[in-house]
Amino acid sequence: MVFASYNQEIISLDELKIPVFDRSFFFGDAVYEVIRVYQKKPFLIASHLNRLANSLKEMSIENVPDLRNDIYQNISLNDISEGMVYIQISRGSLPRSHSFHNLSLKPNVLIYSTPFFSHPAEKEASTGTYAITHEDIRWHRCDIKSVNLLANCLVQTKAQQAGAKEAILIRNNQVTEGSSSNVFIVKNGVIKTPALSSFILPGTRRQFLVNFFKTHEYIVLETTIKKSELYEADEVFITSSIKEAIAIVAIDGHNIGHGQVGPIALLARQAILEAADQAAQD
Ligand SMILES: Cc1ncc(COP(=O)(O)O)c(C=O)c1O
Numbered sequence: 299m300v301f302a303s304y305n306q307e308i309i310s311l312d313e314l315k316i317p318v319f320d321r322s323f324f325f326g327d328a329v330y331e332v333i334r335v336y337q338k339k340p341f342l343i344a345s346h347l348n349r350l351a352n353s354l355k356e357m358s359i360e361n362v363p364d365l366r367n368d369i370y371q372n373i374s375l376n377d378i379s380e381g382m383v384y385i386q387i388s389r390g391s392l393p394r395s396h397s398f399h400n401l402s403l404k405p406n407v408l409i410y411s412t413p414f415f416s417h418p419a420e421k422e423a424s425t426g427t428y429a430i431t432h433e434d435i436r437w438h439r440c441d442i443k444s445v446n447l448l449a450n451c452l453v454q455t456k457a458q459q460a461g462a463k464e465a466i467l468i469r470n471n472q473v474t475e476g477s478s479s480n481v482f483i484v485k486n487g488v489i490k491t492p493a494l495s496s497f498i499l500p501g502t503r504r505q506f507l508v509n510f511f512k513t514h515e516y517i518v519l520e521t522t523i524k525k526s527e528l529y530e531a532d533e534v535f536i537t538s539s540i541k542e543a544i545a546i547v548a549i550d551g552h553n554i555g556h557g558q559v560g561p562i563a564l565l566a567r568q569a570i571l572e573a574a575d576q577a578a579q580d
Pocket of ligand 1: 477
């Protein structure tokens with residue numbers, strides 16, 4: 299049984315009933331986070347909670363209690379050693395109405411966690427994976443981690459139908475991010491990732507790696523990346539809490555570099571795993 303916490307009540311996830319008037323059902327009016335658990339500890343929890351606070355602020359969802367203890371409690375209740383915690387906060391429930399002006403709503407908070415029985419990124423990390431490019435058909439506030447993931451679902455499905463794993467999104471001929479990841483490229487030793495803007499999610503692993511590369515004196519630029527730079531790169535890799543860092547060895551059927559996992563992608567993953575291991579010992 300998976301234990302969930304719903305508005306701080308502990309309940310089996312299978313038995314949980316969400317009110318039909320929850321605004322997430324009609325409007326996607328909710329935000330979420332996915333936190334990777336390594337060795338029983340939620341990794342980079344502070345970065346995730348900061349981003350969650352920012353998503354809530356940008357959506358004007360107020361009166362959310364501090365969730366830190368509930369997150370730890372849920373990991374422990376579900377006895378998660380390796381896995382992930384999912385947190386979703388909706389604006390609340392009230393009969394359907396587009397505007398939430400002057401409605402005093404109580405947010406609905408869901409937390410649950412599930413184990414990973416094998417390391418989700420391991421195989422792909424060693425072989426690399428394929429991507430397609432796709433027009434970025436999402437709205438203009440991709441910096442908010444909202445549950446409106448329909449465009450992400452559509453493009454990721456297209457990627458899989460094409461035999462790839464990820465869709466790299468292009469807006470005005472520039473790379474934004476992956477359908478569920480951030481993107482880095484490497485060319486002649488220079489590492490680039492799209493600069494933060496309202497068109498990308500500020501990924502926790504993206505920021506971790508930017509800091510890591512800077513600390514280790516790599517040249518890392520947060521800047522625009524043209525679509526053509528993807529194909530011409532020596533390496534392309536994607537990052538996320540669950541995928542860590544995975545090399546993209548071919549895009550739209552074109553090999554990237556030599557079509558093999560490159561050293562910077564490997565270093566990125568190793569840096570994440572080492573930091574997670576270190577954090578678990580602390
Ligand atoms: C659209 C999108 N961009 C980027 C990321 C990476 O964010 P993080 O590194 O915090 O997992 C995700 C994560 O799922 C995502 O959905």
